[in-house]
Amino acid sequence: MSAAEKNLGVGSPGAGLAAARPADGAGRPDAGASRPSAGAPAGGVSALAAEGLTLSWDGEALVTEGIDLAVMPGEVCCLVGRSGCGKTTILHALAGLTTPVSGRVLLHGEDVTGCPGRVSYMLQKDLLLPSRRIIDNVCLPLVLGGMRRAEARAKAEPLFERFGLAGCELKWPSELSGGMRQRAAFLRTYLMGADVTLLDEPFSALDALTRVDVRRWFVGVARELGLSALVITHDVDEAVSMASRVYVLAGAPSAGEPSHVAGEVVVRRADDAPGGFELTDEFLAAKREVMSLLG
Amino acid sequence: MSAPEASELGGGARPRPARRGARARSAAPSRARRVLTPLVAVVALLAVWEAVVDLGLVPNFLLPTPVQVVTALVEDAALLASHSVTTLAEAAAGLVVGVVLGFAFAVLMDRFETFYLAFEPLMTISQTIPTVAIAPLLVLWLGYGALPKVVLVVVSTFFPITVSLASGFRSVDPDVIDLMRTMNASRWQIFWYAKLPAAADQFFSGLKISATYAIVGAVIAEWLGGNAGLGVYMTRVRKSFSYDRMFASIIIISVLSLALMKLVELVQRALMPWKRAERNSNER
Numbered sequence A: 001m002s003a004a005e006k007n008l009g010v011g012s013p014g015a016g017l018a019a020a021r022p023a024d025g026a027g028r029p030d031a032g033a034s035r036p037s038a039g040a041p042a043g044g045v046s047a048l049a050a051e052g053l054t055l056s057w058d059g060e061a062l063v064t065e066g067i068d069l070a071v072m073p074g075e076v077c078c079l080v081g082r083s084g085c086g087k088t089t090i091l092h093a094l095a096g097l098t099t100p101v102s103g104r105v106l107l108h109g110e111d112v113t114g115c116p117g118r119v120s121y122m123l124q125k126d127l128l129l130p131s132r133r134i135i136d137n138v139c140l141p142l143v144l145g146g147m148r149r150a151e152a153r154a155k156a157e158p159l160f161e162r163f164g165l166a167g168c169e170l171k172w173p174s175e176l177s178g179g180m181r182q183r184a185a186f187l188r189t190y191l192m193g194a195d196v197t198l199l200d201e202p203f204s205a206l207d208a209l210t211r212v213d214v215r216r217w218f219v220g221v222a223r224e225l226g227l228s229a230l231v232i233t234h235d236v237d238e239a240v241s242m243a244s245r246v247y248v249l250a251g252a253p254s255a256g257e258p259s260h261v262a263g264e265v266v267v268r269r270a271d272d273a274p275g276g277f278e279l280t281d282e283f284l285a286a287k288r289e290v291m292s293l294l295g
Numbered sequence B: 001m002s003a004p005e006a007s008e009l010g011g012g013a014r015p016r017p018a019r020r021g022a023r024a025r026s027a028a029p030s031r032a033r034r035v036l037t038p039l040v041a042v043v044a045l046l047a048v049w050e051a052v053v054d055l056g057l058v059p060n061f062l063l064p065t066p067v068q069v070v071t072a073l074v075e076d077a078a079l080l081a082s083h084s085v086t087t088l089a090e091a092a093a094g095l096v097v098g099v100v101l102g103f104a105f106a107v108l109m110d111r112f113e114t115f116y117l118a119f120e121p122l123m124t125i126s127q128t129i130p131t132v133a134i135a136p137l138l139v140l141w142l143g144y145g146a147l148p149k150v151v152l153v154v155v156s157t158f159f160p161i162t163v164s165l166a167s168g169f170r171s172v173d174p175d176v177i178d179l180m181r182t183m184n185a186s187r188w189q190i191f192w193y194a195k196l197p198a199a200a201d202q203f204f205s206g207l208k209i210s211a212t213y214a215i216v217g218a219v220i221a222e223w224l225g226g227n228a229g230l231g232v233y234m235t236r237v238r239k240s241f242s243y244d245r246m247f248a249s250i251i252i253i254s255v256l257s258l259a260l261m262k263l264v265e266l267v268q269r270a271l272m273p274w275k276r277a278e279r280n281s282n283e284r
Ligand SMILES: Nc1ncnc2c1ncn2[C@@H]1O[C@H](COP(=O)(O)OP(=O)(O)O)[C@@H](O)[C@H]1O
Pocket: A057, A063, A081, A082, A083, A084, A085, A086, A087, A088, A089, A090, A253, A254
């Protein structure tokens, strides 16, 4: 059992965690005031939704066409697809970093198309700044938001143990192992403080054993804090073992065939199954369905 | 140790660090050897030089012996010191102005694409212009005072500084900028947190080169006319055929350049504390 998991099991640090987050939903529009969005499962307004997203980097060659997807509040969804099919491109658009050719991005029903800074986004690489100590790296979102450095450090410090980074506060990024850098990137993403989190292949830089640990740990944190998350992966097992729904992306943009959502697989989760969810028939059924959609 | 770290070390990777460590130990010479070997080489070279002149293989009026050079250095110490101060002051003034202007120019090139496109080729070409060649012009235009010296130093340091900074700013990972945009970072914050540190390495390399250019630039401008400075001293002792004092001034110039480079290195170490950690983890 990893240090991160151990920390997760004991007590109820969730309240402390939530208090440390800078802007928990503050300033967000009232969910009830907005219209329902496309792609959302029945009932309630989605935390995050894409409506007919057609994306392109150069304005000509389309990468994706008419992407509809939705993440309900408190839900972890996965987006799977082959390498190069446009997963990162979609996340960039959802994060507001690019403006779609057509379509909209809705955050709690509010149109945020092309507005960066409204969701927590963890990019494919850990992107720790080599010139800042770990604590200042994870504090970056707070400091950029105008908080004084001492205050930001005081907010972040108690979280280091929870994120399996105890003792690393004053280290430089180059002194950390891959797994620890990844957790530091998680902590930084967490301190961005939005209630919707986008993660781009967050576990791919880790070796197989570490990956399983960090993933379990992440799912635990997400559930405990009620985070809504959209997680990219190209690993079907990983997707099925963490998501409540898996969106399957298919297409080959580099061959002039824009990607589309080939289907959505609802995973019937049975996390308390003996031997773990990964050994159940439900897991296999969902996996088979995702594989067939991938083609 | 928690499971993630344990698994990173495990799985067949364990024997490798040991082997790498062994190879590193046998490859790296000891500290004493690293210091003593070049020292012995220099002493041997000086001994050969001394012998060649003492044995009359090269006439002494053309080539002074090391002992004569050191004697000249000691005899003229006060004079050399006062000329050095002049040269150093010109070099420092030119370097400071060159760095400030280069910084401003690089920031403009980073901020405005048009500015970059307009001046990038010019910057590259300017690297090939020998500053020695424009020194006579500067003396013609600006006279025998300190001004042409400082201007020559500015001209010869401005370009390496600008080029190293401009390419340093561009070296920042675009994903880092995207990440910072998702954190609502302002343009200034992106510059301060991402671009400036990314450029620091190249900037200091450029600054080190500029520091040596600065001393040499000042001396060359002094050769062409002036009242004080090591270049003026050199032209005077050349006219009186005192080659021992000529060599003495060359030594001073080299020492000043080295000292300035060392100073840049110290500043770099103080301003980039993360470099040491990176070097350590690379060696591991
Ligand atoms: N920053 C970028 N600029 C231009 N084209 C890009 C960029 N990032 C990705 N692409 C292109 O978009 C397509 C989809 O890439 P990407 O979204 O990174 O795929 P995935 O994340 O699924 O591996 C590819 O053809 C890729 O070449």
